[in-house]
């Protein structure tokens with residue numbers, strides 16, 4: 178018999194003469210003998226004549242050996258005259274298993290721990306000095322929503338740092354897998370994995386799967402470049418600028434070196450109003466989203482254009498995983514949607530199996546500057562005189578001293594509904610406000626002054642008291658009570674240093690009016 182003593186499958190040739198007598202073949206119970214490699218016919222016969230004895234048989238490791246060389250295959254011969262002979266092959270049944278330290282790693286192939294995993298092959302029983310071959314032998318895309326698996330769809334499967342490694346005394350050999358650009362896409366329930374195969378010559382092999390996940394990409398837009406605070410909207414003045422940030426991370430680790438391409442889409446206000454069949458701004462968020470989804474934007478690109486300009490076209494994430502761009506407003510008013518594409522990632526896209534540049538989208542609002550517009554309602558009978566509406570309007574206007582004349586407007590007619598920059602200041606004769614309150618706000622359309630109560634409670638400065646009170650009630654649209662500001666709670670008493678809005682309130686008014 179010939180063979181090797183440490184292989185799972187080994188070939189035994191039985192070269193025998195034309196001997197009379199009986200042969201006995203015996204073998205350990207952790208192996209099986211087969212007539213051919215195809216394993217069609219298992220050999221179970223143990224007693225043979227020399228004619229019957231198979232010339233070749235194949236050994237299959239069936240149960241892994243506990244120790245090296247613990248398995249014997251014996252052929253004994255007994256001649257008619259009682260002479261015996263024996264030949265023995267010592268075998269070890271070897272099993273190879275392979276496992277990855279991390280079953281899921283971040284896609285992108287970056288030089289970071291999150292994009293790598295060790296893959297270790299282990300020989301049982303342990304044997305040192307064996308060469309293990311490793312390869313990325315395949316990939317699969319699993320569509321978990323449909324229960325379909327697509328094989329070998331990948332185009333950037335990643336790489337191994339070595340295709341061979343030698344087992345140590347524990348029977349282990351390790352290589353390192355780094356991910357590629359292909360990625361799962363949980364948004365579409367598509368999961369991408371690669372197969373890493375380890376093999377010990379032609380003896381045994383095993384495969385393990387490693388999934389490639391998308392990094393987290395958080396887009397922050399419309400950031401005031403000076404303060405770092407997010408802006409709700411930007412003045413469409415052709416020069417105002419906002420900062421946008423994309424932060425690429427995986428398990429809170431920033432991923433540097435990703436190339437991010439920036440583009441924007443812009444819907445003109447007139448396009449949105451016509452899609453809405455009226456005032457787009459008055460729609461609910463869900464209604465607005467439905468219109469964005471079904472209305473082509475007026476512009477798509479980077480600019481420069483009437484819709485603004487986004488620079489640079491491509492930026493690289495820094496050590497914290499952040500890439501930035503600057504948007505300079507155009508002169509068009511409407512909604513802008515920023516989108517980024519991560520050029521280092523290729524997430525799965527629904528379809529038979531497709532790949533999609535990773536897009537992150539977020540909307541902002543370049544809008545027109547608006548004026549503060551106030552309608553002053555009629556005063557009740559019996560207060561004018563002594564009160565004078567011209568003076569009241571003067572004192573109210575003076576509370577908004579930060580606004581130039583062009584931005585503060587008195588309206589001739591009452592508003593039925595008010596936009597955020599529009600106010601009705603009306604008389605009330607309602608009692609039951611907090612003690613000392615000479616006014617109350619129920620929203621922009623219902624800012625009330627209790628003119629009669631002011632006359633009853635004060636003897637001097639009546640117009641000034643009414644004007645400050647009107648400004649205070651309008652101010653409740655942006656602020657609650659606080660000191661050294663028109664928003665002080667007892668403003669009708671005309672406390673010192675409370676005739677104007679404070680800096681914080683002024684900032685909120687400017688934001689509401691679309692900037693200076």
Ligand SMILES: [Zn+2]
Nearest residue numbers: 649653658666
């Ligand atoms: Zn108040």
Ligand SMILES: [Zn+2]
Nearest residue numbers: 662664679682
């Ligand atoms: Zn204030």
